[in-house]
Amino acid sequence: MSIxxxxxxxxxxxxxxxxxxxxxxxxxxxxxxxxxxPAREDCPSCLHDGYEWVQASGRGRLVSWVVxxxxxxxxxxxxxxxxxxxxxxxxxxxxxTNIVNWRDGLRxxxxxxxxxxxxxxxxxxxxxxx
Amino acid sequence: MxxxxxxxxxxxxxxxxxxxPGRSTISMNVEACRKxxxxxxxxxxxxxxxxxxxxxxxxxxxxxxxxxEAMGLRPRIGGVWDQAGAxxxxxxxxxxxxxxxxxxxxxxxxxxxxxxxxxxxxxxKVRNGDGVASYGWFGIAPGYAMIARRHMAQxxxxxxxxxxxxVVCRANGAxxxxxxxRKAITLDEYLASRWxxxxxxRDDCCLVSDSGGAVVVMSARRAKELKVKAPVPIxxxxxxxxxxxxxxxxxxxxxxxxxSGKTAFKMAGLAPKDIDVAQIYDCFTITPILTLEDYGFCKxxxxxxxxxxxxxxxxxALPMNTSGGLLSETGMPGMQLVIEGVRQMRGEANLQVKGAxxxxxxxxxxxxxxHSTLILGQRL
Ligand SMILES: [Zn+2]
Numbered sequence: 001m002s003i004x005x006x007x008x009x010x011x012x013x014x015x016x017x018x019x020x021x022x023x024x025x026x027x028x029x030x031x032x033x034x035x036x037x038p039a040r041e042d043c044p045s046c047l048h049d050g051y052e053w054v055q056a057s058g059r060g061r062l063v064s065w066v067v068x069x070x071x072x073x074x075x076x077x078x079x080x081x082x083x084x085x086x087x088x089x090x091x092x093x094x095x096x097t098n099i100v101n102w103r104d105g106l107r108x109x110x111x112x113x114x115x116x117x118x119x120x121x122x123x124x125x126x127x128x129x130x
Numbered sequence: 131m132x133x134x135x136x137x138x139x140x141x142x143x144x145x146x147x148x149x150x151p152g153r154s155t156i157s158m159n160v161e162a163c164r165k166x167x168x169x170x171x172x173x174x175x176x177x178x179x180x181x182x183x184x185x186x187x188x189x190x191x192x193x194x195x196x197x198x199e200a201m202g203l204r205p206r207i208g209g210v211w212d213q214a215g216a217x218x219x220x221x222x223x224x225x226x227x228x229x230x231x232x233x234x235x236x237x238x239x240x241x242x243x244x245x246x247x248x249x250x251x252x253x254x255k256v257r258n259g260d261g262v263a264s265y266g267w268f269g270i271a272p273g274y275a276m277i278a279r280r281h282m283a284q285x286x287x288x289x290x291x292x293x294x295x296x297v298v299c300r301a302n303g304a305x306x307x308x309x310x311x312r313k314a315i316t317l318d319e320y321l322a323s324r325w326x327x328x329x330x331x332r333d334d335c336c337l338v339s340d341s342g343g344a345v346v347v348m349s350a351r352r353a354k355e356l357k358v359k360a361p362v363p364i365x366x367x368x369x370x371x372x373x374x375x376x377x378x379x380x381x382x383x384x385x386x387x388x389x390s391g392k393t394a395f396k397m398a399g400l401a402p403k404d405i406d407v408a409q410i411y412d413c414f415t416i417t418p419i420l421t422l423e424d425y426g427f428c429k430x431x432x433x434x435x436x437x438x439x440x441x442x443x444x445x446x447a448l449p450m451n452t453s454g455g456l457l458s459e460t461g462m463p464g465m466q467l468v469i470e471g472v473r474q475m476r477g478e479a480n481l482q483v484k485g486a487x488x489x490x491x492x493x494x495x496x497x498x499x500x501h502s503t504l505i506l507g508q509r510l
Contacts (some may be wrong), residue, residue: 003263003266004256004258004264005258005264006141006258006260006261006264007258007259007261011261012259012260012261014338015261016261024395034289038260038261038262039260044373059162061282063377063382064276064277064279064283064382065276065366066272066275066276066327066328066329066330067325067327067328068266068272068327068328069324069325069326069327069328070325070326070327072268072272073256073263073266073268076268076293078267079354082200082266084265084267084272084276086276086376086377086382092317094370094377094378095308095377096265096267096377097265098265098266106448107283108279108280108283108284109283119264122264124264124265126265
């Protein structure tokens with residue numbers, strides 16, 4: 001069973017298009033410079049309604065992670081155990097992601113780098129702990 | 131003007147807890163309200179406010195009006211409140227404020243849900259607007275696990291310390307004839323419990339329950355006029371909310387119990403050292419650890435050693451969840467903690483803390499998005 005596909009909207013389309021092209025695209029406020037994920041229309045920091053898409057460096061740190069031993073969704077029944085993590089990009093935005101080498105052991109605040117992977121036809125912004 | 135002690139919880143009522151197949155949330159709410167009114171000695175016709183937590187399992191528009199109709203009430207004020215698990219303590223504080231503002235005199239505050247036997251559609255629906263489901267990010271327990279992992283990394287909290295919460299709540303539930311799960315566990319049994327979302331095990335997770343609970347709120351003055359038999363004064367209340375999803379929180383281990391508790395303690399004119407017994411929302415074992423720290427019962431980061439020290443057990447400095455909490459009495463989100471707080475302050479709890487004069491009640495919801503605190507005093 002395939003993983004749930006992201007719901008592509010006019011607002012978030014550049015993010016998913018960027019991943020298909022090998023780039024992690026995130027939004028930056030044109031007024032205050034705040035970066036954020038996931039995609040939304042207005043800057044959650046200063047409420048400005050203007051933003052631009054910029055390519056993230058792909059570097060960040062591991063904030064926390066969990067290992068699923070129970071599938072909360074049928075598509076993941078055959079994938080347990082698997083890990084989901086929170087990563088903070090060096091631009092400041094936070095992302096829900098997977099760490100591709102989680103089985104090697106992880107530690108909080110470990111540096112991570114972007115490792116885009118395709119799964120069931122969806123390009124995902126995963127990370128590698130370094 | 132402080133609202134300290136101005137309002138009271140005049141009556142409490144609840145259904146059985148567990149699998150109650152065939153019971154609608156409306157019927158369970160009516161049962162809980164009927165019992166709470168009888169406990170307070172108040173006629174239905176005197177009720178002029180109805181606050182109800184919407185059933186999380188299945189959303190229904192104007193649920194408050196549906197419940198009012200089922201009881202033939204004409205509330206002057208009220209409605210459905212949604213702060214998830216923080217709703218009950220918050221609705222009680224909104225009722226107290228409405229009473230003091232002259233908007234109503236006698237309020238029913240109620241909550242019911244049937245996730246065990248009824249639908250769980252709300253929990254099963256996959257929304258993927260932000261794409262996180264594509265990464266496998268689902269469920270409530272993993273959200274708390276994400277916080278627990280960070281707390282372990284940041285402060286050295288251990289599995290054994292998480293387990294200490296489960297051991298205490300399960301021991302208390304085992305002695306509670308009304309509890310859904312009456313099976314105490316040892317720390318070794320806890321450590322052998324299977325992983326759900328590591329670092330959380332099955333025995334870190336609350337029960338799933340069909341249930342209903344209600345309380346009657348009125349002014350202390352009105353309770354005296356009506357000769358209510360055991361009114362329990364509300365000494366303080368407070369709330370707090372973060373806007374952020376777990377992933378977005380600047381510090382995953384910081385919760386809204388800080389501001390919620392501070393507000394309630396200030397109103398009550400009390401400090402953590404003045405509290406005799408605690409009913410702390412224990413949807414997962416990490417939750418009381420964070421809450422006790424953020425309330426100031428121990429330093430930030432020392433919640434693990436605090437719960438493992440015996441402080442929260444029977445005979446400890448701060449006996450906690452004396453009827454078993456969400457881990458053992460019922461998974462109902464929060465009202466049972468208020469009800470047990472009232473029993474303790476009446477001196478009629480099953481595991482009564484002798485001489486207890488103050489009780490703190492914590493309700494919280496989402497993945498530590500919302501928090502609400504009540505501080506109760508000894509019955510008038
Ligand atoms: Zn901005």
